[in-house]
Amino acid sequence: MMNPEKSDLKYNEMLKKKIAKLKQKRNAVIITHNYQRDEVQEIADISGDSLALSQAAVRTDADVIVFCGVRFMAESASILNPDKMVLLPVIEAGCPLADMITPEKLRAKKKEHPGAAVVCYVNSSAEVKAESDIACTSSNAVEIVKSLTEKDIIFVPDKNLGRYVQSQVPEKNIILWEGFCPTHIRVQEEDMVKAKKVHPDAEVIAHPECSPDVLALADHICSTGGMFTYVKASEAKEFIISTESGMLYKLQKENPDKKFYLPTQNLVCANMKLITLGWIAHSLENLVYEVKVADDVREKAKRALDRMLAVTGEKKGAAIAGY
Ligand code: 13P
Numbered sequence: 546m547m548n549p550e551k552s553d554l555k556y557n558e559m560l561k562k563k564i565a566k567l568k569q570k571r572n573a574v575i576i577t578h579n580y581q582r583d584e585v586q587e588i589a590d591i592s593g594d595s596l597a598l599s600q601a602a603v604r605t606d607a608d609v610i611v612f613c614g615v616r617f618m619a620e621s622a623s624i625l626n627p628d629k630m631v632l633l634p635v636i637e638a639g640c641p642l643a644d645m646i647t648p649e650k651l652r653a654k655k656k657e658h659p660g661a662a663v664v665c666y667v668n669s670s671a672e673v674k675a676e677s678d679i680a681c682t683s684s685n686a687v688e689i690v691k692s693l694t695e696k697d698i699i700f701v702p703d704k705n706l707g708r709y710v711q712s713q714v715p716e717k718n719i720i721l722w723e724g725f726c727p728t729h730i731r732v733q734e735e736d737m738v739k740a741k742k743v744h745p746d747a748e749v750i751a752h753p754e755c756s757p758d759v760l761a762l763a764d765h766i767c768s769t770g771g772m773f774t775y776v777k778a779s780e781a782k783e784f785i786i787s788t789e790s791g792m793l794y795k796l797q798k799e800n801p802d803k804k805f806y807l808p809t810q811n812l813v814c815a816n817m818k819l820i821t822l823g824w825i826a827h828s829l830e831n832l833v834y835e836v837k838v839a840d841d842v843r844e845k846a847k848r849a850l851d852r853m854l855a856v857t858g859e860k861k862g863a864a865i866a867g868y
Pocket of ligand 1: 593668767
């Protein structure tokens with residue numbers, strides 16, 4: 546019998562063959578986020594950042610989407626593809642940042658600031674998206690805020706991304722939410738200072754979910770997808786990457802002559818790592834766990850995502866998708 550928790554080289558090879566067969570049988574596509582385990586990224590049909598994955602979900606003609614990421618990502622894919630079956634291989638794979646806001650609390654905030662536009666980071670539930678005017682990802686948050694006519698913007702739920710957007714769009718008044726990513730805030734200013742001392746020739750790239758003192762030490766701030774583009778174009782040979790450790794797999798694969806370092810060793814999102822090859826095979830075999838959003842919520846949440854995709858445009862996301 547299959548053990549979805551088991552992960553060793555020989556067993557993984559057997560699972561890869563099994564997954565390839567099941568994928569054909571189900572007419573399925575495997576979409577993975579850049580923070581997934583190395584062996585999961587290895588079998589991806591499409592991998593990328595949140596924006597690229599939303600766009601890939603719109604474009605796919607597969608019947609089944611196996612989403613290797615966390616729940617809000619699978620939910621977005623389902624919102625954009627109500628007629629397709631969207632599977633999250635491990636139903637417990639959530640996002641603590643997305644859980645730091647509820648639709649009730651957002652409604653109360655909107656009452657405090659009538660006339661403000663609500664921008665929600667995709668790291669939020671379908672219900673929160675349904676309460677928002679427009680969604681954004683870390684790769685387009687600045688562009689999305691700039692596209693709005695309102696001066697006052699309630700930005701939820703990540704305060705660090707919100708602060709970063711405020712620094713780039715000073716003409717707007719960003720009303721922040723007290724949410725944060727528990728993985729990104731593990732990077733401390735002193736980690737970065739130390740890493741820069743150890744690797745003096747390295748360029749520093751940071752995800753905007755990092756805290757402001759860490760971002761202040763970065764040479765470049767961008768989404769996970771943006772990191773691939775930046776590294777490829779850079780003349781530098783070494784990079785300190787301030788984001789979840791899964792990023793290093795594809796950066797190293799695509800840039801074998803360059804070196805990558807994490808500013809600290811505990812940059813692991815436990816939720817992202819719940820998905821194993823065994824759980825993907827289990828998911829395809831049993832068609833579990835289907836992620837569906839109730840129609841009334843879905844329609845409103847889709848408006849926020851569609852509006853984002855209309856601002857960002859198709860071409861930009863395609864360029865971000867690593868594969
Ligand atoms: P990206 O859109 O940069 O991939 O970020 C997603 C995310 O969840 C970061 O924690």
